[in-house]
Amino acid sequence: MTSPSFADLGVSDRLVRALTAAGIASPFPIQADTLPDTLKGRDVLGRGKTGSGKTLAFSIPMVSRLGETFSGVRKPNRPRGLILAPTRELATQIAAALEPLTMASNLRVTTIFGGVSQARQVTALNRGVDIVVACPGRLEDLMKQRLVTLDDIEITVLDEADHMADLGFLPGVTRIMKATPSHGQRMLFSATLDNGVDKLVKQFLTDPVQHSVDEENSPVAAMTHHIFEVGGVDGKKALVQRLASGEGRRILFMRTKHQARKLARQLTEAGIPSVDLHGNLSQAARDRNLAAFSNGDARVLVATDVAARGVHVDNVELVVHVDPPAEHKAYLHRSGRTARAGSAGDVVTVVLPEQRRDLSVLMRKAKIDAAPQRVTVDSPAVQDLVGDVAAYVKPAPKEAAPAPKQQQPGRGRSTRGGHAGNSNAGSGRRRRPTTARSESAGYRG
Template identity: 75%
Template sequence: MNARKAPRNLSNSVIPTSGVIPASGESTSFASLGVPAPIVAALTGGGITAPFPIQIDTLPDTLAGRDVLGRGKTGSGKTLAFAIPLAARLAGGRRRPRRPRGLVLAPTRELATQITATVEPLATALGLRVTTIFGGVSQHRQVRALEGGVDIVVACPGRLEDLMQQGFVTLDDIEIAILDEADHMADLGFLPGVTRILAATPKGGQRLLFSATLDNGVDKLVKRFLQNEVLHSVDEANSPVAAMTHHVFEVSGADAKKALVHTLASGRGRRILFMRTKHQARKLARKLTDAGIPSVDLHGNLSQNARDRNLAAFADGSARVLVATDVAARGVHIDEVELVVHVDPPAEHKAYLHRSGRTARAGSAGDVVTIVLPDQRKDLSALMRKAAVKATPVQVTAESEHVIRLVGEPAPHVAPAPRPDKPATRGHHPQGSQGGSRGPRSRGNSRRRSGGSRAVSSRRHGS
C-alpha cells in the first residue's frame, strides 16, 4: 500500500471554512485547484467546466491527502467533491484480485449506483476499474469483478460485510475510504457495520466523510477514524436549496386532496410524489396511469428488476411521474425534476429536506409542494420551523389559480396499456405501477442492511 501523503501544515484541530475562493479574484477552475489533467479532460467531456463551492473548498485538502469532514446540503456537489480525489489518489497503482485500494460506503443501492456513475468516467480516464456492491441481487457478478481485480469499490455496508466474511474481498490495501450520507447511515442503523468496515481498513489511509448533518453518532465516527481532519461546511446543516420554491397547499378533506394530487401530477415535466406507505405509492401510481398520466412507483417491496425498469421509464420520459416512499428521498438523481410533492408530509424535518432535494439540483430551479389536511397543520408547522423553510399556507382546490399557475400546461393523456388478468409478481408493466415482489435475499442480505438499484443517474456534478 502506498504511504499516506503528507498533509498540509494545518493545526491538529478541526478547521471550519466556508466558501473559500482563491484570492486572485479570477474564476476558479478544476485545474487551478490541482485536479490532474486527465480528470479535467474527463470532466470537460461530460460538460462539467466549473466547480461548485464545496468542491472549491475541499479539493485542495483532499488532493493533498488530508482527512476531510465535508458538510453540505443535498444537491451541493458532494459526490464529485470526493470522486475527484478518490480517482486522483489511486492513479498509477497496482491492481490485485480481491484487494481494492479505494472504498466508498453509501446507505442505499440507489445512491451507490449514482456514485458509481459519477466515479466511472474519472476512473476510466486514469485506467482504473470500479465495481458496485449491494444486496438485493445475486453476488456472483460482484464476486467475479473482485476476483478479476478492481481499484475502487462503491458499496452498501450489508453486502460488503457478507463478502468480507466469505473471504471474497479484503480491505487491507485501502488507501482512501469515503463515507457518504453518514447521517443517513445512522438513521438506518448502519453505524455498527460501518464501524467494523472502517476498522478493517489501514489506519494510515486517507478518510473522507460527507454528511448533511453531524448528529446521531456521526461524530463518533469522526473521532475514531479521522485524523487531523479539516471541516468544510458550505451550508448550514439543514439549509434548504436557494433555487427551490416551497409551497404549502391546505385542502379541506380527502376528496379535495385526491383531486389536487391528480392536477399536480398532470404537468409536462418530471415530478416525484412522496407517499408514506408502499401500498399507497403503488396504488396512486396505478390510478394516475389509468387516468392517462403515465406513472411508476418506487418502494421497498419492488424486485430489483422492477426498480431498474421503473427508474429507467422515469428517466427516459415514458413515465412522467414517480410515486415513491422515502426510499427515493436519497440516492435518486435524475435531471430536470421540476416538482416534488409531499402527498403525505414526512414525519421529520430531515426527511422533508432530503425528499425536497430531488428537485433544484446542481443549481437548477424547482418547486416543492406539501399537501396538508386540517389535522396536519400543527405538526407541519413545527416540521417546517425545524427545516428552516418559510412558506405561507394557502387554502386551495384543484382549480385554484395558485395550482394552475404552478402546474402549467397539462401534458396530453396517454391511454394505459391493457393489463394481464394476473399481473406478474416480478418485473414492470410498460405503462404503470406493475412492480414486483422482492426477489430472494442472499445470506445476510435483509432489506434493513443493504439497498440498491441501478438507478438512472445524472452525471452533472451537482449530484
C-alpha cells in the same frame, strides 16, 4: 472574483477532459473548497446540503490519487478505494458518476449491495477492481465469507453518513472502517453530525480539514416551498392528480409502499405515465423504474422515503409531499430531489386540516417559512405550478395471465396414497409457495 477552474484546483488534464466531455465545466463550491486538500491526501470532513455536488468532491481526488499509484497490476479481491453509501440507488449513481473518470484513468469500479445475487459482485472482485462502491450490509457479508479484503484500501469515503446513522448502519460502518488501514486517506461527507456521526469523525479521521458549504439542514435557496391545504380526501386526490399532470419531471412522496404503488397505477391509468419506487421492489424493478423516470418514459415517480436520499435525477421540477413526512430531516431530504446543482425547483406539501398543527411544528424545525393556502384544483397557485398540462398517454395494455399448463398423464398430484416426490400429497391441502425475503424490505445494504 472569478471562480477557479478544475485545472486551477490541481485536477489533472486527463480528468479535466473527462469532466468536460461529461458536460461538467466548472466546480461547485464544495468541490472548489475541498479539492485542494483532498488531492493532497488530507482527511476531509465535508458538510453540505443535498444536491451540492458532494459526489464529484470525493470522486475526483479518489480517481486522481489511485490513478497515480496504479502499478498496472490488480490483486484479486483487494480493492484500493472504498466508498460506503447508505442505499443501493445512491451506490449505483456514485458508480455512474465515477465511470467517466475511471475510464479516463484505466481504473475499474464495481458496486456491492444486497437485494441481488452476489455472484456478479464476486466475479468482479475476483477479476480485480480498483474502487468498490458498497452498502455496508452486503460488504460485511462478503468480508465474512473472505471474498474481499480491505487490507489494501488507500482511500475510504463515507457518503451521507447521517443517513447511514438514521438507518442503523453505524455499527457495521465502524467494523468496516476498522478493517481498513489506519494510515489511509479518509473523507466523510454528511449533511449533519448527529446520531453518532461525530464519533465516526473522531475515531477515524486524522486532523481533518472541515468544509461546510451551507449551514446544517439549510433549505436550498433556489427552492420555493408551498403548503396547499385541501378540505378532504377527495379534494386531496384531485389536487395530487392535477399537480402530477404537468409536462416536467416530478416526484410524489407517500408514507407507505402500498400507497405509492396504488397512486402510480392510478396516475398511469389517468394518462400520466408513472412508476413507483419503494422497498418491496426487486433490484431489477427499481432499476427499470428509475431508468423509465430518468429517460422520460415516465414523467412521475411515486416514492416512499427510500428515494429521499440517494436518487439523483436531473431536472426534477416539482416535489410533492402527498403525505407529510414524520420529521423535518426527512422533509429536507425529500425536498432535495429538486433544485439540484444550481437549478430552481418547487416543493408542495399537501395537508388536510387535521394535519396543520403537526406540519407547523415540522416546518419550524426545518426552518421553512411558508404560509398555508387553501386551494382547489382550479386555484391560480396550483395552475402556476402545473404549467402546461402534458398530453394524455394511453396506458399500455395489461399482460394477460398465462394459461395454466395441462398436466401430463401420470405426472399430476396423486389424490390417493401419495406421490414419492410430494410429502403433502393426499393431504387435501395445496402447498403454499415459498417466497424469497428481499433485503430491500429492510433497507439492508
